[in-house]
Amino acid sequence: MKIGVIGGGQLGRMLALAGTPLGLEFAFLDPAPDACAQALGKHILADYNDQTALRQLANEVDVVTFEFESVPADTVAFLAQFVPVYPNAEALRIARDRWFEKSMFRELGIPTPEFADIQSQADLDDAVARIGLPAVMKTRTLGYDGKGQKVLRAPDDVAGAFAELGSVPCILEGFVPFSxxxxxxxxxxxxxxxxxxxxxxxxxxxxxxxxxxxxxxxxxxxxxxxxxxxxxxxxxxxxxxxxxxxxxxxxxxxxxxxxxxxxxxxxxxxxxxxxxxxxxxxxxxxxxxxxxxxxxxxxxxxxxxxxxxxxxxxxxxxxxxxxxxxxxxxxxxxxxxxxxxxxxxxxxxxxxxxxxxxxx
Amino acid sequence: MKIGVIGGGQLGRMLALAGTPLGLEFAFLDPAPDACAQALGKHILADYNDQTALRQLANEVDVVTFEFESVPADTVAFLAQFVPVYPNAEALRIARDRWFEKSMFRELGIPTPEFADIQSQADLDDAVARIGLPAVMKTRTLGYDGKGQKVLRAPDDVAGAFAELGSVPCILEGFVPFSxxxxxxxxxxxxxxxxxxxxxxxxxxxxxxxxxxxxxxxxxxxxxxxxxxxxxxxxxxxxxxxxxxxxxxxxxxxxxxxxxxxxxxxxxxxxxxxxxxxxxxxxxxxxxxxxxxxxxxxxxxxxxxxxxxxxxxxxxxxxxxxxxxxxxxxxxxxxxxxxxxxxxxxxxxxxxxxxxxxxx
CATH class of the missing domain: 3.30.470.20 (ATP-grasp fold, B domain)
Structure with a gap:
């Protein structure tokens, strides 16, 4: 069985190290020429939305998985026409967007910090009025390892914060005094x-x-x-x-x-x-x-x-x-x-x- | 650091699985197109005595090792001119020849079954007279997994046994009633x-x-x-x-x-x-x-x-x-x-x- 992995970084590398003894083979689609997983499988050097490359990957493998959650939705949908994709498109859709994610937690009765959807500076001002400071503002998508977020401690931090994070959809989360x-x-x-x-x-x-x-x-x-x-x-x-x-x-x-x-x-x-x-x-x-x-x-x-x-x-x-x-x-x-x-x-x-x- | 391995079978494969997390890279010299270690490193497809390929391997790697002991002595000597080779040529010379091996054990005071060097049928007949039957006759080199050997139980087994094993240098080992x-x-x-x-x-x-x-x-x-x-x-x-x-x-x-x-x-x-x-x-x-x-x-x-x-x-x-x-x-x-x-x-x-x- 051959496993296709979108992304060829260290997670793909460690997947291959674990899977090779099971008799699995690997192909990695990654636009980086020096993707470090390539030592352990075939490297398809292409962008994540390159349909020719995705088609090639789908043809070569039995199942596709992902190294990161910010993979484009179109990529998942395209691949899923030809080959099983795990986790499924819905899991990726939820996980890549903090608003969907937190909303799902709330629907399932899982406690979360307070949160609000922020589509504008006005939304942010309203949310801060409701949730209070300090709070953390995060882009809904594409953030990781502390990128795409800003801690709001005082009203000065709030002014212009929506533009500062790129005027993209965000989420405001109430500060949690966690231990x-x-x-x-x-x-x-x-x-x-x-x-x-x-x-x-x-x-x-x-x-x-x-x-x-x-x-x-x-x-x-x-x-x-x-x-x-x-x-x-x-x-x-x-x-x-x-x-x-x-x-x-x-x-x-x-x-x-x-x-x-x-x-x-x-x-x-x-x-x-x-x-x-x-x-x-x-x-x-x-x-x-x-x-x-x-x-x-x-x-x-x-x-x-x-x-x-x-x-x-x-x-x-x-x-x-x-x-x-x-x-x-x-x-x-x-x-x-x-x-x-x-x-x-x-x-x-x-x-x-x-x-x-x-x-x- | 890059490791060169003579042989690209399962031992090379498992070496690479263990060494990749240490940051080591691998190149395997193996004449088999389907050598199974190639999933985990560079495969130099060549015979073990191909000096052009050996030179290429030596140029690419920092140290060379072996997957099997029957590697030709000339291969080891050639490689050792350019790159460190472990284990060393002397260890391989001894290990690939049962006579050298057993003689070393004896010199070091390590108990062994009785043994004799067999260069002819006459040598075999003399050795059987001394050591007795049953005994095991083995080619001095190239035997593994039960190949290149013959159990001698009765005089009939002894007759013609030297020719049967290819008229190559052999060793006779006394039967050991091991538990x-x-x-x-x-x-x-x-x-x-x-x-x-x-x-x-x-x-x-x-x-x-x-x-x-x-x-x-x-x-x-x-x-x-x-x-x-x-x-x-x-x-x-x-x-x-x-x-x-x-x-x-x-x-x-x-x-x-x-x-x-x-x-x-x-x-x-x-x-x-x-x-x-x-x-x-x-x-x-x-x-x-x-x-x-x-x-x-x-x-x-x-x-x-x-x-x-x-x-x-x-x-x-x-x-x-x-x-x-x-x-x-x-x-x-x-x-x-x-x-x-x-x-x-x-x-x-x-x-x-x-x-x-x-x-x-």
Whole structure:
């Protein structure tokens, strides 16, 4: 079976590393000549809306999936004429637009921060009057890693903010005094079977994920699973989904979903019986899902801008290096390290060892 | 860093799967157009003695290693002019010739079955008179998986046996009433640091490895490590070596070495902190060695001739499929399954589940 992936970055690369031992082959459609997944499959060098290239991809593969959620709707619709596409077009339509996403959460009874649709500066002024400050304004589509958003703390920040974010449809979200950020990685099979990894505590810096620590026996695990399960069933979802929450007053408020394998699930490569990458492939290929059981305490640290010297990373006990083979560039995710330890005290010590290698 | 591999079969494929996350790139020299490692690196399609192709490989890579020990000596010598080659030429010279190999064991005080060099039928007749029957006659070079050998049980088997094996240099080995076959996978770094995985119990069928079960706290572990350590130091070895022993009367007798990653070490992919593939690459790339500690009880079952349906293999709990992407053919190793369990009773039950999928 051959898997087509829209996007050929590190997520595609890790999908191929997980899928090759299953006997799967890969083709990546990516407009970047240096797309780092190309070491592991065929690279179709084309824009995401190039119908000739999409047709070629559809002809070559048995199923298509995505590395990122901002893939154009037309691309999905076009491909779906010829080949199964997972996750489906509806899941992508919802996930790529923060208004649709939050509205779905509300309809399903999943708590969220307060939010409002912003189509103009007047909408923004009204919403601020209702929700109050501080608040976060985000473009409805295309934002990630802290891009396409602005924190509004004072009335001065509000004036002209709609134009500042490009006069595009936005969403205003009330500030949430959260005590932590967690994500739940889930996988749903074609037949509806759903499995969940343990909740992950995430730490961001400048809007980019820096550290993920898998929790064991988190008191909100069952609550998170109930919320995520509702979304998966609502969307008739197939594949891995990441669901990000804020921890607020001992409960959860939904932040956003990513309809794909997710950075906060990279620890599953070594930390779980079956990784998020293998489980995504099992789901879309129609294979039985793998166990999401953990193998000890696990964490993941991102390497942003550059990967420390491999000899230093590999010298740390219980540390697994994941170098994406990408050119180093400030702010770019170029690798990560996974740690898997017998207890939390050891894990914390190892995290400190890896952090000591990361330049500020 | 780019690694050149002579041979592009499943061992090269698994080396690349382990090395890509370290940021390593791969080039494989293999005369087979369908060499299965080519999905994971550059494929130089050429014979092993094609000097133009070897020069091209040497120019492209930083270090060269091997997938099999019968690589021609001239190939190694030619490459070594231009690029570091690990393991070194001397290790390959010894490992590819059963006479040199057994003689080295004897010089180092490592027990072996009785053996004799056979250059003619007369040599064979003399050796049989000395060693007795039953005995095993093997070609000195190029034998593997039960090929190039003949069991001599009665005088009738001896007559004409030298011609039967091609009138090439052979070795006669006295029959050893062994109670088990075990192998020790070891890795030695450029600086001489050496690490060992636990002894593995191996079961063969028709001369082909069928099942490997990693042992924990094997009473002969220290003895095996002492023997293997002597050989590694003697050869100034760099990389992974597999050393096969017979268990005889509560002790070990050396059978043979393989100067490469080995089928009986495939369980280390999921069963160890750092697999034999990653440790081989760490050694030849000059990186620190990884931990050989195990993660529970582990075993490996070979898929010979065909891989069972992926949906059946992946339905078995704690089972990890490794499909080599090779055409199915009777007697050919085309995949394996790894099992990693919390205790031996569960492991045995899982082994039975996998065995039930393998057609006789």
């Amino acid at each position: 932590g950020e967690v994500s739940l990685i889930a996988v749903r099979a074609r037949d509806g079977e759903t499995r969940f990894y343990p909740l992950v505590h995430n730490t961001h810096e400048n809007g980019i994920l820096k550290l993920s620590v898998a929790s064991t026996a988190h008191p909100l695990q069952a609550q998170a699973e109930a919320y995520v399960g509702k979304v998966l069933d609502q969307l008739d979802y197939v594949g891995v989904m990441a669901f990000e929450f804020f921890e607020v007053d001992g409960g959860l408020k939904a932040n956003e979903i990513a309809p794909r394998v997710h950075n906060s699930g990279h620890w599953t490569i070594e930390g779980s019986e079956c990784s998020q990458f293998e489980n995504h492939l099992r789901a879309i290929a129609g294979l039985p899902l793998g166990s999401t059981a953990t193998l000890g305490e696990a964490a993941m640290l991102n390497f942003i801008g550059e990967v420390p010297d491999a000899s230093q990373v590999t010298a740390i006990a219980q540390c697994h290096l994941h170098h994406y083979g990408k050119a180093f560039k400030a702010g770019r995710k170029v690798g990560h390290a996974t740690l898997r330890c017998e207890d939390m005290a050891t894990l914390k010590a190892r995290i400190a060892e890896v952090e000591a290698l990361i330049k500020d | 088990g076959e075990v192998s020790l996978i070891a890795v030695r770094a450029r600086d001489g640091e050496t690490r060992f995985y636990p002894l593995v119990h191996n079961t063969h069928e028709n001369g082909i490895l069928k099942l490997s079960v990693a042992s924990t706290a094997h009473p002969l572990q220290a003895q095996a490590e002492a023997y293997v350590g002597k050989v590694l130091d003697q050869l100034d070895y760099v990389g992974v070596m597999a050393f096969e022993f017979f268990e005889v009367d509560g002790g070990l007798k050396a059978n043979e070495i393989a100067p490469r990653v080995h089928n009986s070490g495939h369980w280390t992919i999921e069963g160890s902190e750092c697999s034999q593939f990653e440790n081989h690459l760490r050694a030849i790339a000059g990186l620190p060695l990884g931990s050989t500690a195990t993660l529970g009880e582990a075993a490996m079952l070979n898929f010979i001739g065909e891989v069972p349906d992926a949906s059946q293999v992946t339905a078995i709990a704690q089972c990890h499929l490794h499909h080599y992407g090779k055409a199915f053919k009777a007697g050919r190793k085309v995949g394996h399954a790894t099992l990693r369990c919390e205790d031996m009773a569960t492991l045995k039950a899982r082994i039975a589940e996998v065995e039930a999928l393998i057609k006789d």
